[in-house]
Amino acid sequence: MRFAQLPEMEAAAVPADGFLLDVREDDEWAAGHAEGALHIPMGQVVARFGELTEAVGERRVHVVCRVGGRSAQVTQYLVAHGLDAVNVDGGMLAWDAAGRPMVAGPDDAAEGAFVL
Template structure:
């Protein structure tokens, strides 16, 4: 399965956050698309509308387990996807900004 580290991501890369609503509300990467894993199959159309046609979908969760499952599913659908190793915990540890829905500093739960 394709995997990328947080340090390999650029500001313009498409990021799909598959954590649950409470995790997202506590803090997320600005600009990420949020579709919880528990709702992913039902909301798959939102991804196909939002994702770049010629770019990779970088999938992130808290630590990398759920995002790995979604990455495998996307690959089976023919989508160029990569799991973000270490998830939002690694994102925060690398000093990347974490924000809440109001634009205030957030945190990873």
């Protein structure tokens, strides 16, 4: 799904030290995610907006979901509310395909493979 004028970036181009917001559900997060990402499921973004803005500061927000649809909607919301946000095109499927590092489990503690 493409949104007009929505900032997008390939998963391989996200800086290693970039701020990553993962908007997938808890079970998706536990199956595999980027280490250090902030996890706020899409349905909680509005309610937790203050937490997000505090965590991100002045940095760019790289928003990711499974394939890019939910993250595109969240990116559109964040941009409309003044944040420098970009959708990670292809989501975590593209992240995994690009060989980007991932961990599994709810707490970033365990190394593991991405489970679809």
